[in-house]
Amino acid sequence: MSDDPNIPDPSQDQTTSEPLSRAIGERYLTYALSTIMHRALPDARDGLKPVHRRILYAMRELRLSPTGAFRKSAKITGDVMGNYHPHGDAAIYDAMARLAQPFAMRYPLVDGQGNFGNIDGDNPAASRYTEARLTAASEALMEGLTENAVDFRPNYDGTLEEPIVLPAAFPNLLCNGASGIAVGMATNVPPHNLHEVIDACLHLIKAPDARDDTLVNIVPGPDFPTGGVLVESRETIAEAYRTGRGSLRLRARWAVEDLGRGAWQIVVTEIPYQVQKSKLIERLAELIQLKKIPILADVRDESAEDVRIVLEPRARNVDPEQLMAALFRVSDLEIRFGLNMNVLIDGRVPKVCSLKEVLRAFLDHRREVLVRRANFRLDKIAARLEVLEGYMIAFLNLDRVIEIIRFEDDPKSVLAAEFKLSEVQVEAILNMRLRALRRLEEMELRAEHENLTKEREGLAAMLSDEGAQWTKIAEELRETRGKFGKSAPGGQRRTEIGAAGEVTEIDMESMIEREPITVILSKMGWIRAMKGHQPLDAEIKFKDGDGPFMALHAETTDKLMVYGANGRFYTLPANNLPGGRGMGEPLRLMIDLPNDAAVIDMFPWRDGIRYLVASTAGDGFIVNSADILAQTRAGKQVLNGDALLCRTVSGDHVVTVGENRKMLVFALDELPEMGRGKGVRLQKFKDGGLSDAICITLADGLRWQESGGRTRTEPDLTEWLGKRAGSGYMAPRGFPRDNKFN
Structure with missing residues (x-):
């Protein structure tokens, strides 16, 4: 029998007794906390859940850059499952597929090649048939991972490390939104326009005590990838952003198409977010069959790459506004999006946040990332300056250095003692190539030393001045806005903020x-x-x-x-x-x-x-x-x-x-x-x-x-x-x- 006290004695009874209520309570609480923190709620800093963060990090480790080659989705899913996320491959692939869907993500984080599903509600093809790589937006989220910008933790089996949170160059939580159901709580954050969100961040940097109404002037409402018209009053939107909870009405975009000779038809070109087009058309056809909307005669789906749903009236004298008002009431041509900004603050505490609190959580994270990257860069500069100073001493005493290396039995200790060099400097000198002994190299070393010294002074000055830090963050945000904002392809606002109008009662x-x-x-x-x-x-x-x-x-x-x-x-x-x-x-x-x-x-x-x-x-x-x-x-x-x-x-x-x-x-x-x-x-x-x-x-x-x-x-x-x-x-x-x- 082993003498190790940690190994239980099989001959002894290992059964313990405790009240059923406490046993169930403790286990259910553990499960609930796991669901809240590791599955359902996104982190306010990078807007991602663990599965999405692991997918992006695994793709980065596979070097799937936006300009590189695609890799099979099965390979990506396998790496994520084997290295970081020990759960079902179907769940991982579904999560990855959603990151690649332009109708689900306002700024897709995965560039998919193949069938990744469509707005009709069809499922993606099997992972063995599709390929994927990262997008520029996901690269921006991970910029700084190699510069100690965030903390890492061991993966599930301790063989690798994964980031706890991504550096996040833009507020991904608001830009792409998030939804999830935990135990006793849920979250539902709509997507927003990146340009407007970054403008709000810049205003919050200038005026940390900015009022909620001011931020709503900058971010007038969600910006859904499928467009549509948000028919909600400014007061309702402002209240939702102030409290973190609310209900917003989103309608399809439609227009009357003249067919000549008094005939006309209605064409729907944008449908509400997360509404499956095929089910919407089935519902409209059912309304016609059951004669619930007698003034609607027919519905046709003429969609190709874009959405085009044609609605034919029963007669020419039908009022288009009345017809659409009736359809808005009984179909998903109008939905209510329940806004619930319940997110994890610092990755630990779930909280229903206002728009200002979400932006503040992101900005505080960006400041921490900036400080950590600056300190990392200072350490790198210090190490390089130490080597450069050793090189410069070697160039000033080149003949003596060569003599020591040629004739001394232990040149390392002799160099260190005679020129008062550190071990790092001695190693660098001994590893220096002969071609580096030319005069031009000495001039380059002096120039590099001067540039690094200036950079160090600038970083030290920034770290000692909070105002300089926020100025630097604002510069980075403006640069990101230039890449993905209104001037970039697809950066313009898609969802129109319409007037709420009078709610007409349709008989x-x-x-x-x-x-x-x-x-x-x-x-x-x-x-x-x-x-x-x-x-x-x-x-x-x-x-x-x-x-x-x-x-x-x-x-x-x-x-x-x-x-x-x-x-x-x-x-x-x-x-x-x-x-x-x-x-x-x-x-x-x-x-x-x-x-x-x-x-x-x-x-x-x-x-x-x-x-x-x-x-x-x-x-x-x-x-x-x-x-x-x-x-x-x-x-x-x-x-x-x-x-x-x-x-x-x-x-x-x-x-x-x-x-x-x-x-x-x-x-x-x-x-x-x-x-x-x-x-x-x-x-x-x-x-x-x-x-x-x-x-x-x-x-x-x-x-x-x-x-x-x-x-x-x-x-x-x-x-x-x-x-x-x-x-x-x-x-x-x-x-x-x-x-x-x-």
Whole structure:
């Protein structure tokens, strides 16, 4: 057995006990912190997550410069996975592919060759088919890595080193944006225009206490790679940048194309950021098929390298603005981009930052990079000056130096002792080539010594003066702005900042063509709409085992109200019903009506109508039609309890009949009008419950239909007249045995 105390004894029990809550809590906290810091949130300094940083660094190690040759993406992915990022190659390749997509990155960091996906949402080709190299922008992010600009740490197995953060010559977090979901937090930073962001940095250098409103004047809003129009007020954008959170409306760019002779069509040339064109067109085609936008006749995708989506109106007299306003409401031609600038400050602390705080984090990082690179350069200059001084001593005493080297057994120690040289200087002299002994070389050494001395003085002066440091940073930023700003290809702003304008309410119902329909609901719950007002008792085909349950006349502009046994009212647009050529579709796929809740009634909604609703227990009340409209599939709860009936209110009295065949007539004004509730007692029962209820005009009496089809009337209802919640009296002779008024 080993005597090493670090090796556990296998003969001893290695089990430890701890509370489950603490064990789970500690492990989940570790996982959450790992997700936040190493996967989901970007670093505010270089705007990158670890996987992106490792991809760029591995490509740099492969010497894949912007002017060099391409390498297979599989090779790059393999190097990243084997050396720095021990995770799935598919995840690494997907991350690398996104860095190469011009529709995803405002300033792509990878130059891809081959199929790297497209705006339609198609996936990139397999990594063995594509090639990649770095771009000039990614080179700018890594400029200074060899000059001790940032700290390095061991990779996952300790065999190599990787940078903790990149030097970042420009604010990549804002320029390219970032998105990610961690545990308990998320981030969503939109891309911006590099020229504007650097202008904001330069202003912040001049005025460190600059107001947020001033920065918004310089950076008016995001600049998405896919363009579009940002229709949000300046106040909303300013508030989002001030707090680090907000919601911005982004619309597609469109124009009316004249076809001559009064005909026209709408052409969409830019779609919102992160919207897949193929899914957008599918949605538009679905709107046409379902007739949700009746004034839209057709949609065509005529895109090639650019985006060109053609929208044809139903008629020439359609207003283009109204058509687009309707499409903006129901499709991804308009999206809301949720801005959430939750980033890692100094690579450790997650924080929701304002625009100013993000810029300040970048500038502080640039200052640290500048100081570290300057100190690195000073060390290099000091080492070179030491060598040059040794060379100059050797040239002044050239004959003696040659004599020592030729005749002394230990020339190194003799040179060091006689000319008071350091070990570095002696090594440099001994390694000097004979061709360097010419006179011209001595002059070059003196000139180099003088230049390096001046450079050292300049660096020392800069390091001692904070103002000089910020001046140098501003110079570097201006140089970067010149490379990638408005004067560079693709550097102009792409997203237009448009006026928010008045939010016009579009009446979608006015766009529906008004046509008569006959709505048919089967016993098994299949619903359809036949064109025209067909006879309600006409013979219609149903599925095997199914049959007619309910039929009514309506129009395509109507809203159908479906009343369920659960006391909920559901709203169903009549124009959305399936056609009458087939058997229809299940009603429960259109509304969230539980399987155990039957359909009690169905009717077209009309404004100003009142309804009597009652439960099987005999409770009920009057509800206005305005209170039963539902906005969602889940419907609107009106009656609390097991619903029994829904009757249109008319006349001046209510007639109720129980399962015990006792009937009661009471005044209508005894019932309250409510929006929701259990209601009040209509009739009292010793056993059983309510069977039916109806509203009548007392002077007209009560009518009901007998089984043979003959109508009977009870003109005098004095015998059954009473107060609400009474027991009532036995129904008149001849009243239907099913206790229904029919």
